[in-house]
Structure formats: C-alpha cells, structure tokens
Amino acid sequence: MEKLTAGIITIGDELLIGQVIDTNSAWMAQELNKNGIWVSHRVAVGDTREDIWQALDDEFKRSSIVLITGGLGPTADDITKPLLAEYFGGKLVVDQGALDNVKKIFERLQRPMIARNLSQAEVPDNCTVIPNHRGTAPGMWFEKEGHIFVSMPGVPHEMKGMMTDSVIPALRKRFSFPYIAHRTLLTAGIGESFLADHIRSFEEALPPSIKLAYLPNYGMVRLRLTIHGEDAAALETAIQQQFETLKGLVTEWMVTDEDISIQEAIGRLLKSRGKTLGTAESCTGGNIAHLITTIPGSSDYFKGSVVSYANSVKEKALEVSADTLAANGAVSEPTVEEMVKGAISLLDVDFAIATSGIMGPGGGSPEKPVGTVWIAVGDRQRILTQKFNFRFDRGRNIELASTNALNLLRKFILQPPDHPEA
Amino acid sequence: MEKLTAGIITIGDELLIGQVIDTNSAWMAQELNKNGIWVSHRVAVGDTREDIWQALDDEFKRSSIVLITGGLGPTADDITKPLLAEYFGGKLVVDQGALDNVKKIFERLQRPMIARNLSQAEVPDNCTVIPNHRGTAPGMWFEKEGHIFVSMPGVPHEMKGMMTDSVIPALRKRFSFPYIAHRTLLTAGIGESFLADHIRSFEEALPPSIKLAYLPNYGMVRLRLTIHGEDAAALETAIQQQFETLKGLVTEWMVTDEDISIQEAIGRLLKSRGKTLGTAESCTGGNIAHLITTIPGSSDYFKGSVVSYANSVKEKALEVSADTLAANGAVSEPTVEEMVKGAISLLDVDFAIATSGIMGPGGGSPEKPVGTVWIAVGDRQRILTQKFNFRFDRGRNIELASTNALNLLRKFILQPPDHPEA
Numbered sequence: 001m002e003k004l005t006a007g008i009i010t011i012g013d014e015l016l017i018g019q020v021i022d023t024n025s026a027w028m029a030q031e032l033n034k035n036g037i038w039v040s041h042r043v044a045v046g047d048t049r050e051d052i053w054q055a056l057d058d059e060f061k062r063s064s065i066v067l068i069t070g071g072l073g074p075t076a077d078d079i080t081k082p083l084l085a086e087y088f089g090g091k092l093v094v095d096q097g098a099l100d101n102v103k104k105i106f107e108r109l110q111r112p113m114i115a116r117n118l119s120q121a122e123v124p125d126n127c128t129v130i131p132n133h134r135g136t137a138p139g140m141w142f143e144k145e146g147h148i149f150v151s152m153p154g155v156p157h158e159m160k161g162m163m164t165d166s167v168i169p170a171l172r173k174r175f176s177f178p179y180i181a182h183r184t185l186l187t188a189g190i191g192e193s194f195l196a197d198h199i200r201s202f203e204e205a206l207p208p209s210i211k212l213a214y215l216p217n218y219g220m221v222r223l224r225l226t227i228h229g230e231d232a233a234a235l236e237t238a239i240q241q242q243f244e245t246l247k248g249l250v251t252e253w254m255v256t257d258e259d260i261s262i263q264e265a266i267g268r269l270l271k272s273r274g275k276t277l278g279t280a281e282s283c284t285g286g287n288i289a290h291l292i293t294t295i296p297g298s299s300d301y302f303k304g305s306v307v308s309y310a311n312s313v314k315e316k317a318l319e320v321s322a323d324t325l326a327a328n329g330a331v332s333e334p335t336v337e338e339m340v341k342g343a344i345s346l347l348d349v350d351f352a353i354a355t356s357g358i359m360g361p362g363g364g365s366p367e368k369p370v371g372t373v374w375i376a377v378g379d380r381q382r383i384l385t386q387k388f389n390f391r392f393d394r395g396r397n398i399e400l401a402s403t404n405a406l407n408l409l410r411k412f413i414l415q416p417p418d419h420p421e422a
Numbered sequence: 423m424e425k426l427t428a429g430i431i432t433i434g435d436e437l438l439i440g441q442v443i444d445t446n447s448a449w450m451a452q453e454l455n456k457n458g459i460w461v462s463h464r465v466a467v468g469d470t471r472e473d474i475w476q477a478l479d480d481e482f483k484r485s486s487i488v489l490i491t492g493g494l495g496p497t498a499d500d501i502t503k504p505l506l507a508e509y510f511g512g513k514l515v516v517d518q519g520a521l522d523n524v525k526k527i528f529e530r531l532q533r534p535m536i537a538r539n540l541s542q543a544e545v546p547d548n549c550t551v552i553p554n555h556r557g558t559a560p561g562m563w564f565e566k567e568g569h570i571f572v573s574m575p576g577v578p579h580e581m582k583g584m585m586t587d588s589v590i591p592a593l594r595k596r597f598s599f600p601y602i603a604h605r606t607l608l609t610a611g612i613g614e615s616f617l618a619d620h621i622r623s624f625e626e627a628l629p630p631s632i633k634l635a636y637l638p639n640y641g642m643v644r645l646r647l648t649i650h651g652e653d654a655a656a657l658e659t660a661i662q663q664q665f666e667t668l669k670g671l672v673t674e675w676m677v678t679d680e681d682i683s684i685q686e687a688i689g690r691l692l693k694s695r696g697k698t699l700g701t702a703e704s705c706t707g708g709n710i711a712h713l714i715t716t717i718p719g720s721s722d723y724f725k726g727s728v729v730s731y732a733n734s735v736k737e738k739a740l741e742v743s744a745d746t747l748a749a750n751g752a753v754s755e756p757t758v759e760e761m762v763k764g765a766i767s768l769l770d771v772d773f774a775i776a777t778s779g780i781m782g783p784g785g786g787s788p789e790k791p792v793g794t795v796w797i798a799v800g801d802r803q804r805i806l807t808q809k810f811n812f813r814f815d816r817g818r819n820i821e822l823a824s825t826n827a828l829n830l831l832r833k834f835i836l837q838p839p840d841h842p843e844a
Contacts, residue, residue, distance in 0.1 A: 013633075013635055013648075014635060014637045014646075015447075015448070015451075015464070016451055016460075016461045016462065016463075016464065017451055017452065017455050017461070017604070017646075017648075018447070018448035018449060018450070018451030018452035018453075018455065018461075019448075019452075019606075019637055019644065019646065019681075020448065020637060020639065021443065021444075021445050021448045022443075022444060022447070022448070023443050025437075025440070025444070025466070026437070026440035026441075026442065026443045026444070027440060028440070029437075029438055029439055029440030030439065030440035030441075031440075033439050033440065038438075039438045039439070039440075040438065040467070040468065040470075040473060041438075041465065041466070041467060041473065042437070042438065042465065042466040042467075043463065043464065043465045043466075044447070044463070044464040044465075045462070045463060045464075046462065047635075048462075051462060051463065058480075073614055073636065073638070111613075111616075114615060114616070114619045116615045116618055116619055117615050134813070134814075155638070156818070157814045157815060157818055160815075182439070184441075191533075192495060193536060193538045193539050194533075194536070196538055197536045197538055211435075213435055213436060213469075214495065215436045215441055215442060216495070216577070217442065222441065224436075224439075224441065226435075226439075259441075278735075279729075281708075285711055285712055285714070285715025285716070285720075286703075286708030286709070286710070286711030286712040286715065286727055286729065287708070287712040287715075288708070289707055289708030289711075289712075289729045289731075290707055290708040290709040290711075290712045290820075292707070293707025293708065293709075293729075293731065293820075294707070294816070294817060294820070296782070296783055296784060296816055297784065298707075298731075299731055299732070302731050303731055303732035303734065303735055304728065304729045304730050304731045304732055304735035304739070305708055305727070305728070305729035305731075306726065306727075306728055306729075306739070307701075307708065307711045307715075307726045307727035307728075307729065308726050309711075309715065309720075309721055309724050309725055309726045309727075310721070310725035310726055310769075312725065312770060313700075313725055313726035313768075313769055313770075316768065316770070317726070317728070317739065317768055317769075346735075346738065346739055347732075347735055347739075348734060348735075348738070360718070361718055362718065362719065363721075391556075392579050393579060393582075394716070394718055395716060396578075396579055398712075398715075398716070
C-alpha cells in the first residue's frame with residue numbers, strides 16, 4: 001500500500017506579515033487525518049513567484065498529496081493561477097462551468113459583473129476543475145507523476161465546502177487509505193507536568209505503536225492517543241483499551257472523554273438533565289454566553305445573559321444591592337453571589353454563572369491586582385464561589401476566566417452537596 | 423547592508439493534526455515586520471526528528487533569522503531541545519539562571535517540584551539562554567555561520583514576553599535593519615472585486631516600490647500599502663502621499679484609516695463623543711459584547727448587554743411585547759426595534775444594538791431560511807434597521823452578523839438624519 005503523506009501550502013503576503021491568522025490549515029489537517037492521511041509539513045509563502053514555485057518543488061519531493069489555499073481572489077495581487085498553469089505545463093482557458101457559476105452568483109446578488117470577475121472562470125487547461133458552490137473562484141486538481149496537487153480559494157467557507165463536496169471524496173476514490181485512530185480527553189485543574197508525572201508509568205508502558213500527546217490550552221490540558229496502521233478493527237481495540245486505562249488514571253480532572261470543548265460538554269450535561277442555564281458576566285464581557293452559543297442547539301438549554309459591565313446594570317438588572325457594591329466593591333465574593341441570584345431570577349433558569357474581575361491592562365490595585373477574578377455558580381438552593389488570580393494579558397485572562405467558570409459549573413452540577421462523590 | 427529575511431518554524435504534532443490553531447506565527451511576523459524584517463517563509467512540522475532537522479537545514483539556506491516555537495514543554499513528547507543541542511554541536515547542561523527561575527515559579531505556586539520540571543533548566547551549552555519571566559522553559563539563541571536561530575516555548579504569552587523583552591532588542595543590536603512602512607485602512611459594504619475595480623487606476627499608477635494588498639475578512643476588506651528600503655523619512659513621505667489618495671477614493675466605505683478592528687474604531691468614536699453603548703443580542707449570543715470588551719478601557723463607554731436567547735428574556739428583561747413576538751416572530755423588524763428600546767431603557771445607554779436571526783444549522787424555514795438576521799441600531803430618538811441574509815456556517819454567520827451590526831451602528835452615529843452627509 002502507498003504511504004500517504006500530505007503537505008499543505010498556504011499562499012498570501014497577509015499570512016507572512018501576520019495580518020491574518022491561518023485557520024484553514026488546522027481544519028484541512030483535521031479532515032485529512034479523519035481520512036487516514038498524515039500531514040507531515042505545512043508551509044506559508046507570500047505572493048512571490050519564486051517562493052511559490054520553490055514550495056511546489058519542495059512539497060512534490062515530500063508528499064503524495066499537496067493541498068494549496070489562497071492566491072485565487074479576483075484582485076491584482078494574485079499571481080497564483082498563472083503560475084500553476086505554467087508549473088504544470090498548461091495555459092489558461094475559460095471554463096464554461098466556472099463561467100456559468102460566476103454569472104449565476106452575480107445574478108443572484110443582482111450586481112453587475114466586471115472583467116475581473118470573468119477572469120475568475122479561467123483555469124489551466126491541464127487541471128480538473130473543482131466546482132465552487134459558495135464563491136466565484138473554482139478549485140483546480142493537478143496530477144504530476146502520481147502526486148496530487150489541489151488548489152483552493154483561501155476564503156475558509158469556500159475551501160471547506162470544496163473539500164467536503166469534492167476533494168475528500170476524490171482522494172478516497174484515488175487512494176487506498178491507511179487507518180488512523182485518535183482518542184482524546186480533556187482535563188482541567190492540573191498542570192501539564194503534574195499530569196505527565198501522574199501518568200508516567202502508563203506512558204512508559206504504552207506499546208510503540210501508540211503515541212501520547214499533551215495539548216495544553218487555556219488552563220486545560222487535552223491528552224491524545226494516536227495509533228495508525230492497516231487493520232482498523234485491531235487498531236480500534238488496542239487504542240480503546242489504553243484509553244480506558246488512561247481515563248481511569250485521570251478521572252479526578254477529566255472534563256470529557258471526547259474531543260469536544262468544555263462548552264459542548266456542559267451543553268450535553270444540561271440537555272441530558274433537562275436543565276437551563278444563564279450567565280451574569282462582568283469581566284468576561286459576554287464571552288461565556290458567546291462560547292455557549294457557538295454550539296448548535298444551545299437554545300435548548302441556554303436562555304440568556306446579562307453582561308453587567310457597569311455597576312448600574314448590576315444593580316438595576318441583577319438586583320445587586322448598592323450596599324454590597326459599596327462595602328465590597330464589584331470584584332468580590334458577595335457581588336458575584338448576588339449576581340448569580342439576580343441572573344436566576346431575571347432569566348428564570350436552573351443554573352447561573354457569574355463573573356467579576358479586573359482583566360487589565362488598567363484597573364488593578366495592590367489589594368486587587370490585574371487578574372483578580374471572582375466566579376460564582378449556583379442554583380436556587382446553593383452557590384459555589386472561587387477566587388482566581390490570572391497573570392496574563394487581557395485576552396488570555398478573559399479566556400481563562402470563561403473556561404474556569406464553565407468548569408466550576410460542571411463540578412457544581414456533578415457534585416451536589418449531599419452526594420459529594422457523585 | 424545585509425538583506426534581512428526571516429523564517430518561522432513551529433513544532434508540534436498538534437499543529438499538524440489541526441487540534442491547535444497557530445496564532446504565534448502571525449504575532450511573530452507582525453513584530454518582525456514592525457522592525458523591518460520580512461518573513462519570507464513559515465513552516466510547521468511535527469514532533470519528528472527528521473522533519474525538524476530538515477526544517478532547520480531548509481531555513482538555514484533561506485533565512486538570516488530563524489524563529490522557532492514549540493517542542494519545549496515539560497512532557498515526554500518533546501524532542502526538540504536535545505535535537506537543537508545536537509544540531510548546533512553542543513550538549514545539554516543545567517543553566518543556573520533557568521534553574522533558579524523554575525524554583526522561584528514553583529515556590530510562588532506553592533507546589534512541589536518534580537524531576538520533569540528540573541529538566542526544563544537544561545540547555546545546550548552552545549546557546550545564549552533567554553530568560554523566561556512567564557514560565558519554566560528558557561529560550562535559546564544559537565548562531566551558525568552568521569545565521570541566528572532562536573528557540574522559544576510555544577505557549578503564546580511566554581513566547582510574546584521573550585520576544586518583547588529579549589529577542590527583538592537583541593536582533594536590533596545585531597543587525598542594521600531595512601525600513602518597512604505599512605498603511606492600512608478598513609472598508610465595509612463593498613466586495614473585494616468591486617473595490618479593486620473602483621481603485622484600478624490608482625493601483626496601476628502606483629510606483630513599483632509600493633505594494634497594494636487586499637485582505638478580505640468577515641464581509642470587510644482591509645487595504646494595505648507597503649514600502650521598504652533605506653531612507654525612512656523618504657519612504658514615510660512617499661507612502662503617506664499614496665495613502666491619502668487611496669483614502670479619498672474609498673471614503674464612502676472606509677471604517678477606519680488605522681490598522682485597528684471595527685470594535686476599536688467604534689470605541690474611539692464613542693469615547694470622543696462621550697456617549698455610551700449597550701447591546702441586546704439574540705442570535706449573536708453575546709459575541710458583540712465580547713468583541714467590544716476585548717478592547718482595553720471599553721468600560722468607559724460600554725455599559726452592558728442583555729443576551730436574550732430565549733423569548734421569555736426578550737419579554738421580561740427587554741420588554742418586547744408578547745403580541746409583537748406572536749405576530750412577527752422573534753426574527754423580525756418590530757422585535758429588534760423593541761429590543762433596542764428595551765436595551766436603552768434597562769441599560770441606560772445613549773446607543774443600543776439589537777440582533778435577532780437564525781444562525782443554523784437548524785431552525786430555518788422557507789420564509790426565514792438559515793442566515794436571516796434582523797439588526798437594529800438606535801438612540802432615544804430614532805432607530806435604523808437592516809435585514810441580512812448570510813449564507814454560511816454558524817460560526818461565520820455569528821461573526822458576520824456581529825461585524826455588520828457594529829458597522830450599522832457606526833453609520834448611524836456618523837449620519838444623523840438632519841445631517842445625512844455629515
């Protein structure tokens with residue numbers, strides 16, 4: 001069987017000056033992985049002829065499959081398409097299907113079409129055209145000495161549609177795939193090195209075919225086991241067995257044993273119990289509500305949030321008493337406790353989360369330095385609070401406060417006081 | 423003068439299976455750029471000896487400066503440090519400064535230290551150690567035949583601290599830098615190809631030393647001019663002149679003439695006018711509040727938000743009438759109008775934004791398909807509404823609704839009805 005390795009080339013000066021964060025590569029790598037293709041190399045180059053050419057040459061030597069994104073927009077800074085035509089020895093011609101697609105899109109938008117748009121229907125005459133159902137730039141599939149090169153637009157939803165509709169199915173037809181299996185679990189409340197020390201003997205006893213990786217992110221650590229080979233059933237059995245052992249070792253800190261986010265894990269928990277949630281957010285500024293509502297179907301359990309950035313909103317919407325605020329300040333345990341009560345009452349929910357803190361860079365004091373955050377979670381019977389001291393920049397402090405608040409809620413739901421070990 | 427090109431190598435299997443999105447590279451590229459260093463190449467490789475070695479060899483041929491992140495964590499899947507020692511011909515020794523730093527961090531955390539943590543203080547004996555004030559893994563500065571290689575941890579805030587405190591200052595000392603200047607403006611409400619057509623003669627008349635790039639993102643397009651060379655003052659004059667011409671051509675769609683986000687532009691607008699803002703968010707689920715509060719100092723003008731995901735919250739907190747909801751549905755012009763009024767009243771703000779829509783994948787109907795979003799912005803005197811039809815996935819629909827809502831508010835603030843051309 002052919003060994004399948006893939007390379008990814010992303011093209012665009014905007015990637016090299018750092019104006020755009022490349023999210024395409026991660027998504028493409030995930031899709032290839034699911035289908036048993038291992039990405040061994042990823043490269044970003046600018047809109048520069050020699051650099052693109054060199055990247056094509058390098059990936060040709062290295063990979064059976066090369067996915068390329070970017071450089072196909074309608075504007076003049078794009079040099080990729082003519083270069084691809086030349087690299088693979090073809091010339092640009094108008095593709096009727098791509099032209100019809102461009103015309104259809106402009107008719108639907110009721111906008112006049114200009115020459116620039118028409119040129120999007122040009123493709124090298126030695127490629128297979130991949131239709132773009134979400135935009136005007138067609139994809140292109142080239143073959144060179146058994147290596148596949150696929151060029152797609154850099155607009156994420158256009159690339160994703162093309163991958164799902166056309167590229168992955170075509171690759172599956174073309175190659176016989178090796179099998180890759182992953183198992184992932186998410187932990188919170190334990191640092192990477194302590195976790196590593198805790199599971200050291202497990203890790204040392206792993207068979208060489210199974211790899212363990214630590215993926216720390218926002219105060220949580222994801223553990224991932226990977227195996228690859230030929231016999232899907234045997235691989236699944238082997239990895240599942242190790243995964244069960246690993247789960248047993250980290251039960252205390254495990255948020256979920258699936259490769260999902262903490263907000264999705266909490267959504268499932270609430271849904272399975274038929275409970276509802278609301279948030280009262282000061283320092284997290286709506287980010288907890290945002291994280292929760294990124295999950296499809298979250299309206300089944302999430303009713304809403306009061307982002308009480310100003311104290312007047314804490315008083316008026318959440319009925320935090322002026323006395324509490326005057327005596328303790330907004331960043332205090334009594335304030336977040338009253339915010340939880342106010343949110344449960346106003347939003348009419350079973351559970352509520354409240355946050356109040358100082359995210360920086362300004363606003364700190366010796367008593368309450370930047371990074372001080374009070375979090376409360378509760379229901380109509382009781383409230384659990386915790387104080388945190390984050391030491392990072394504003395963006396990271398907001399993320400850390402949000403994920404820690406979600407994790408505190410998870411613990412609260414799972415461990416009612418009369419069944420502390422449930 | 424030496425021509426300065428830099429390469430970036432990021433190391434870690436998590437980047438290649440797509441479990442982590444690489445935000446470090448973009449940030450590092452921005453910092454290098456500000457200092458006149460052009461990043462010509464960026465590569466991601468896994469935790470695999472041959473691939474890392476090959477990447478070092480490749481970048482050695484290509485770049486004067488190579489920045490490396492990742493692979494330095496305390497866990498067993500990290501092979502980078504021994505490899506770097508070998509590549510540059512040294513051996514691992516304990517560095518006293520790094521050891522003191524690890525000990526200090528563990529004392530502060532009041533946690534016991536384990537052998538794994540101590541090994542973080544080991545460094546190759548042929549590098550200059552870069553102190554890490556934010557974590558346990560030290561950075562390493564190697565030189566090979568005049569090429570600089572800098573290895574840093576992959577944890578973003580640790581890498582950023584090291585770059586700012588040590589790496590950039592050391593590079594500035596080591597090299598005489600060319601000068602790079604950028605000018606960036608942000609447009610909304612015009613597609614990339616129409617923009618390109620509109621400014622075609624400007625673009626064609628640009629001197630060869632100035633490059634124009636189109637950077638589309640979430641329904642907005644950023645335009646960037648770049649120049650580089652030796653004489654800073656002359657370059658600044660030349661690029662500023664072209665930038666003024668460009669601004670004149672796109673006034674109608676220009677959100678800001680700085681390289682800032684729309685939420686930061688709106689923050690400045692509100693602050694300069696001493697006005698306050700609140701939001702009433704259904705389909706955007708708190709994301710607008712989140713975007714606004716990522717900006718330091720946003721508490722000066724942002725008072726809060728009601729995320730009214732459930733209709734009961736629209737009624738109770740925002741006083742949207744049950745009749746309005748029954749007659750028109752939650753996704754309707756009358757509903758978002760009442761949400762604006764309710765938000766202004768509850769949050770006591772000068773301006774409010776309201777959103778209601780169907781983000782998908784579920785919830786669509788023939789009359790109101792997925793992507794239908796009503797947005798309203800207003801003050802105590804008047805309300806402006808607009809209906810949008812986004813055609814993307816849930817995450818992108820949320821982002822598009824959020825940025826379009828912010829842009830509608832910007833237009834509303836800038837164009838009061840009695841001065842429509844103000």
